[in-house]
Amino acid sequence: MSVLTKALIADYVTVSAIESKDIVNKAIKIHDLSPIAAAALGRALTMAALMGNELKNASDYLTVTIDGKGPLGKITVCADGEGHVKGDIANHVAETVVKADGHLDVGGAVGKDGFITVIRDVGLKQPYVGTSQLISGEIASDFAYYYATSEQQPCGVTLGVGLDRKYCRSAGGVFVQVMPGCPEEVLSRLETVMYAMDEMSYQFDGSTARQVILRFFGEFDPVFLQDRQVVYKCNCNKRKINALVKSLGKSEADAIISEMGQIEVCCHFCGRKYVYTQQDADKLFADR
Ligand SMILES: [Zn+2]
Known part of the structure; x- marks a missing residue:
């Protein structure tokens, strides 16, 4: 079980954090992911959890695709307003490349020749669709750029997935959203704090989301607004x-069954x- 915590700081800023190890491990187990695929999908799932928490209603739904034309192929992650996330990545077994600094080369594996697309279905006739160019393929900075350009909302995003051989040792993310009218002085203090936030997977190793918020934003005296469980479901x-099979049409369905059994x-x-x-x-196609 992963816990997401949200707090208000300095009246104009919300900070949401999630410790997401269990979500990432569930994805690794379902998809049998290579380390680089686990890191990329894990980061995207962590962000989906943070974005899903911003949905107003339980039935609201959000789908994000990240398609940078790299070896991992397209990443798809979804979240609803009830604390459920799920995701998949085109290439589960992409080769894991490590950079000179010892970190996994997630940016190289995701690629940046493409877009991040966010579809929010909030029960209106048309879903809301936003998109932006990928800038690094590292995922956190791509989401920050998406918010700045497509939603005109300045924010900070940091995401981290730490792996121990095949499994996730620790993972988490922090999502900082700035409301209009935020004083310059607060912004510059925030920038200093965000700059110091690296190695996120270590920050969440043995720490809760609340502890991570206090560690970095304690000087702002955070007012805690919410704790919520998020699960991969x-x-x-x-x-x-049934609807999918019906969309094949009866003759196509019959043809597959006669060939494959x-x-x-x-x-x-x-x-x-x-x-x-x-x-x-037969029963399905007989049903009206
Ligand atoms: Zn399913």
């Missing part, structure tokens, strides 16, 4: 997969398998 179900649909996000025999398909 998929929202796929039989009804959605059955239709097998595997959910990208959780690995759950849905199987349709000829009998299941």
Whole structure:
């Protein structure tokens, strides 16, 4: 279980932090990720959790894609307003490259020849869609740039995933959002604090989100607003997969069954398998 904590500082700034080790380990387990894939998807899932917490209603839904044309391929992460996240990455086994400074080369593996796209479905006729160019592929700075350019909202983002061989040892992220009218003096103090925030995975090693907020923003006397649990949980179900199979059309479905013996649909996000025999398909297509 991961806990996200949100606080208000200096009247004009909210700081949200999450300790996300369990979310990252669930993703590693489902997708059998190589270390570089775990680091990239782990960072994106951590950010999805932080963004999902900003959704107003439980049924609101957010989907983010990061497609930098690097060896990892497209990353997709989703969050709802109830503290659930899920995600997938095109290449689960991309080769892990380490930079000269000892860090994993996440930027090189994600690539920066592409875009980050955020789709927010808040129950209106049309979802809200925002997009921006990737600037580094390192994910945290790409999200900060997205907020600055596409949402005209200055913010700071730091994300970290620390791995111990195949599994995540510690992970977390901090999302700082500045409201309009924030005094210059606060901004410059914030900048100094944010500059000191590196090696985020170590910061969350054995520390809660609340402790990390106090460690960095203690001088601002944070007012804690919220603690919430966030878990990796998929929202796929039989009804959605039925609709998907129906969209194939009866003749295509029958053709697959006669060739393969059955239709097998595997959910990208959780690995759950849905199987349709000829009998299941007949019943499905007979249903109006
Ligand atoms: Zn699923």
